[in-house]
Amino acid sequence: MKRVTIADVAAQAGVSKSTVSHALSGKRPISIATRERIQHAIDSLGYSPNPVAQRLAGGRSKTIGYVFPLYTNHIAGLEMKFIASTANEINQADYAFMLLTHPADDVDSLHQFAVRGLVDGFILMQIRLDDPRVDLLQQAGIPFVLVGRCADNRDLSYVDVNLVSAMDQCLDHLSDLGHQHIAYLHQDAPELGFTQRAQQAFFEGCEQHGVDPLVYPCRLSFDSGAAAMATLLEQHPEVTAVITWNNTVAWGAIDVAETRGVHIPGDLSIISFGHSNFTYPARLPLSVVDIHPEEMAAQAAQLLLQKLDGEPVESQRLIKPTLILRQSTAVSAVKSR
Amino acid sequence: MKRVTIADVAAQAGVSKSTVSHALSGKRPISIATRERIQHAIDSLGYSPNPVAQRLAGGRSKTIGYVFPLYTNHIAGLEMKFIASTANEINQADYAFMLLTHPADDVDSLHQFAVRGLVDGFILMQIRLDDPRVDLLQQAGIPFVLVGRCADNRDLSYVDVNLVSAMDQCLDHLSDLGHQHIAYLHQDAPELGFTQRAQQAFFEGCEQHGVDPLVYPCRLSFDSGAAAMATLLEQHPEVTAVITWNNTVAWGAIDVAETRGVHIPGDLSIISFGHSNFTYPARLPLSVVDIHPEEMAAQAAQLLLQKLDGEPVESQRLIKPTLILRQSTAVSAVKSR
DNA sequence: ATCATAAATCAAACCGGTTTGATTGTCAAA
DNA sequence: TTTGACAATCAAACCGGTTTGATTTATGAT
Numbered sequence: 001m002k003r004v005t006i007a008d009v010a011a012q013a014g015v016s017k018s019t020v021s022h023a024l025s026g027k028r029p030i031s032i033a034t035r036e037r038i039q040h041a042i043d044s045l046g047y048s049p050n051p052v053a054q055r056l057a058g059g060r061s062k063t064i065g066y067v068f069p070l071y072t073n074h075i076a077g078l079e080m081k082f083i084a085s086t087a088n089e090i091n092q093a094d095y096a097f098m099l100l101t102h103p104a105d106d107v108d109s110l111h112q113f114a115v116r117g118l119v120d121g122f123i124l125m126q127i128r129l130d131d132p133r134v135d136l137l138q139q140a141g142i143p144f145v146l147v148g149r150c151a152d153n154r155d156l157s158y159v160d161v162n163l164v165s166a167m168d169q170c171l172d173h174l175s176d177l178g179h180q181h182i183a184y185l186h187q188d189a190p191e192l193g194f195t196q197r198a199q200q201a202f203f204e205g206c207e208q209h210g211v212d213p214l215v216y217p218c219r220l221s222f223d224s225g226a227a228a229m230a231t232l233l234e235q236h237p238e239v240t241a242v243i244t245w246n247n248t249v250a251w252g253a254i255d256v257a258e259t260r261g262v263h264i265p266g267d268l269s270i271i272s273f274g275h276s277n278f279t280y281p282a283r284l285p286l287s288v289v290d291i292h293p294e295e296m297a298a299q300a301a302q303l304l305l306q307k308l309d310g311e312p313v314e315s316q317r318l319i320k321p322t323l324i325l326r327q328s329t330a331v332s333a334v335k336s337r
Numbered sequence: 338m339k340r341v342t343i344a345d346v347a348a349q350a351g352v353s354k355s356t357v358s359h360a361l362s363g364k365r366p367i368s369i370a371t372r373e374r375i376q377h378a379i380d381s382l383g384y385s386p387n388p389v390a391q392r393l394a395g396g397r398s399k400t401i402g403y404v405f406p407l408y409t410n411h412i413a414g415l416e417m418k419f420i421a422s423t424a425n426e427i428n429q430a431d432y433a434f435m436l437l438t439h440p441a442d443d444v445d446s447l448h449q450f451a452v453r454g455l456v457d458g459f460i461l462m463q464i465r466l467d468d469p470r471v472d473l474l475q476q477a478g479i480p481f482v483l484v485g486r487c488a489d490n491r492d493l494s495y496v497d498v499n500l501v502s503a504m505d506q507c508l509d510h511l512s513d514l515g516h517q518h519i520a521y522l523h524q525d526a527p528e529l530g531f532t533q534r535a536q537q538a539f540f541e542g543c544e545q546h547g548v549d550p551l552v553y554p555c556r557l558s559f560d561s562g563a564a565a566m567a568t569l570l571e572q573h574p575e576v577t578a579v580i581t582w583n584n585t586v587a588w589g590a591i592d593v594a595e596t597r598g599v600h601i602p603g604d605l606s607i608i609s610f611g612h613s614n615f616t617y618p619a620r621l622p623l624s625v626v627d628i629h630p631e632e633m634a635a636q637a638a639q640l641l642l643q644k645l646d647g648e649p650v651e652s653q654r655l656i657k658p659t660l661i662l663r664q665s666t667a668v669s670a671v672k673s674r
Numbered sequence: 675a676t677c678a679t680a681a682a683t684c685a686a687a688c689c690g691g692t693t694t695g696a697t698t699g700t701c702a703a704a
Numbered sequence: 705t706t707t708g709a710c711a712a713t714c715a716a717a718c719c720g721g722t723t724t725g726a727t728t729t730a731t732g733a734t
Contacts, residue, residue, distance in 0.1 A: 003452060003690090005689090005690055005691080006690065006691060006692095007690080007691095015713075015714085016713070016714045016715070017690090017691080017692090017714090017715095018692080018693080018694095018713080018714065018715075018716090019712085019713060019714075021691070021692060021693085022692095022693095022712090022713085025692080027692090027693085028711090028712080028713085029710085029711050029712060030711090030712070030713085031711080031712060031713090034712080034713085048449065048452075048453070049690080049691070050393075050453055050454065050689090050690055050691065051453050051455060051691095052389055052392045052393045052398065052453065052454055052455060052689090052690080052691090053393055053689070053690035053691035053692090053719090054690080054691055054692080055389045055691090055719090056387075056389045056390055056393050056689090056690080056691070056692090056718095056719050056720065056721085057690075057691045057692040057693080057718075057719055058691090058692060058693080058718090058719065059691075059692065061389065061455070063435075063455065070421045070424065070425065077414070077417075079417065080414075080416070080417040080420075083417075083420065083436075084407045084438065087407065087436045087437075087438045088407065088438050091437060091438050091439060091446075096435055096437075096450070096455060097435065097436045097437070097438070098400075098433055098434065098435050098436075099420075099424045099434045099435070099436050100424075100428060100433075100434070101421065101424045101425050101428050101434070102428060109428075112385065113433070115340060115385075116385070116387055116388050116389070117387065117389055118388055118389060118398070118400070118433060340720090342719090342720055342721080343720065343721060343722095344720080344721095352683075352684085353683070353684045353685070354684090354685095354720090354721080354722090355683080355684065355685075355686090355722080355723080355724095356682085356683060356684075358721070358722060358723085359682090359683085359722095359723095362722080364722090364723085365681085365682075365683085366680085366681050366682060366683095367681090367682070367683085368681080368682060368683090371682080371683085386720080386721070387719090387720055387721065388721095389719090389720080389721090390689090390719070390720035390721035390722090391720080391721055391722075392689090392721090393688095393689050393690065393691085393719090393720080393721070393722090394688075394689055394720075394721045394722040394723080395688085395689065395721090395722060395723075396721075396722060
């Protein structure tokens with residue numbers, strides 16, 4: 001089962017290798033007659049160029065790298081959604097999808113990949129405010145797109161969540177329901193851009209809506225969410241609504257609340273960030289802010305592919321989330337406990 | 338920022354390219370003195386071989402392909418666990434991890450990848466009883482490992498769940514609790530190996546344990562699980578325990594049960610297949626059969642890597658699951674409804 | 675001392691493409 | 705008629721490795 005090479009095509013079409021190459025790339029004019037003969041040879045032989053050879057010769061390998069530090073312990077549906085959507089998008093464009101799970105500070109590994117030239121470009125996840133990977137790729141001159149943002153985003157292409165809108169929608173809804181004291185359980189990871197921006201958006205939103213803001217940090221786990229909620233209930237019993245970044249955290253919070261007799265949504269409303277269709281238990285369909293991971297993934301992929309094709313693209317995009325109301329929010333009631 | 342090539346190393350060490358290559362691969366004897374000079378040159382220059390060139394020259398590209406048909410709609414934590422674990426394992430071995438999401442019957446795309454030679458070997462997921470991908474890769478002579486099994490597994494390497502043990506543990510537990518009528522909500526996908534094996538294992542297990550088996554097919558969704566459960570409750574009210582392949586299905590089933598006043602675990606016990614730490618709602622911690630996805634992933638990855646290194650390995654492995662008891666099973670009670 | 679064998683190394687070919695420089699042929703402008 | 709300019713094509717070099725065949729030198733057996 002020998003491979004069909006460009007030489008075979010050239011032989012059958014009665015031209016030289018370079019002519020075939022030029023016909024394919026269109027970088028030099030080729031007569032219509034020859035082009036047709038070549039095309040015919042390609043079809044009859046079933047030729048498709050070897051991306052490895054193409055890459056080595058200075059072309060594209062039709063592979064993109066997806067840099068997503070994964071800590072297997074807490075991988076939520078959201079991450080999965082990102083990965084699957086991006087992979088599908090990339091694969092459908094006839095590109096190969098390479099998943100790199102190295103930690104964000106493991107620049108060496110990334111450097112290896114970048115320099116080795118296995119991929120044409122990168123999509124980066126879990127962006128830090130000051131991200132070493134960004135510097136690296138910029139220096140190496142390799143195209144890349146961020147899903148998220150840095151502190152300084154000059155000359156960077158990114159797709160990110162419009163957190164201002166997200167918070168605004170939450171607070172609109174909650175203050176419409178009469179909530180005055182709203183807490184946000186945010187992820188305690190100051191190096192990550194979105195934690196900072198989310199917090200800020202929360203504060204500003206509260207200010208605008210004239211409600212009383214409260215922020216509690218926690219890690220991305222059920223237990224941590226539970227612990228934060230416990231503290232919150234003790235220190236600020238006046239709080240009637242909670243927003244969490246993550247649904248695992250939300251469930252931890254809910255657990256503690258219910259255990260202590262705080263009923264949801266009767267006594268306490270809760271909204272979590274997430275996506276449209278996570279599989280949650282039926283008993284408490286959670287209201288969520290859908291950040292549209294598949295949309296973000298698709299846009300990031302397309303942005304990168306366009307870049308690789310040399311198209312100059314407007315390249316800083318904010319995706320507006322959608323508030324999906326289910327059954328974890330309700331009208332605020334004066335609490336009696 | 339020019340790349341360091343093997344020629345640079347050869348020049349600095351005062352030898353020829355081929356000598357460096359031989360020193361690195363060990364395929365021909367090289368004197369200790371030269372080898373040290375070469376090593377020194379490599380270190381001082383910071384050389385690392387270009388995998389693209391290596392691959393083109395007939396060597397390895399240090400890339401493995403993970404063929405996992407993903408339908409973004411219902412991706413559970415289990416799939417994620419597999420992907421993340423495999424990716425980590427592969428990346429840690431300094432291999433690149435390529436995720437291919439093409440459907441299992443899209444042999445053409447896989448063929449492209451196989452023939453194009455971007456990867457050294459494959460790990461296949463979602464194995465069908467008669468899987469076209471297996472034939473393809475066997476013909477092409479490319480190393481691969483299955484996570485799952487075919488009908489005919491001669492000369493194949495695989496890692497799979499020991500479903501007989503899994504069912505046995507469930508049934509042991511449930512019949513100890515006095516359950517006599519047990520239903521299994523299985524995935525309605527006859528082309529997939531595990532659905533058939535699971536069903537068979539269930540029947541055999543029931544026979545051994547002297548309990549009454551009942552099988553209901555459903556698809557992998559909340560609604561489908563709910564529908565199956567509804568039918569089950571109507572047609573066989575005597576059933577007191579249910580096993581589901583998938584936790585989404587389990588939640589659908591639970592939802593219907595609770596809605597109809599069938600209390601869990603009081604009236605009905607339920608066990609789902611899954612993994613150790615999915616994030617579930619606190620109110621009903623689900624008892625699960627942990628199929629150890631990370632263990633399976635690791636073994637599959639190692640199997641493949643060893644194969645690539647030419648080590649002959651014993652290569653058909655069954656991973657024994659672990660029953661994790663939480664709060665969705667209880668002693669059988671005569672139901673009154 | 676002699677001859678086969680193995681160690682150590684180099685030069686060249688090869689993997690399958692792309693890119694560049696050179697060559698020939700056409701056609702319009704001068 | 706001469707002269708560019710451009711279309712169309714080919715041959716050769718190159719990307720960065722691996723592999724093979726040949727050559728030289730050292731080793732060991734007879």
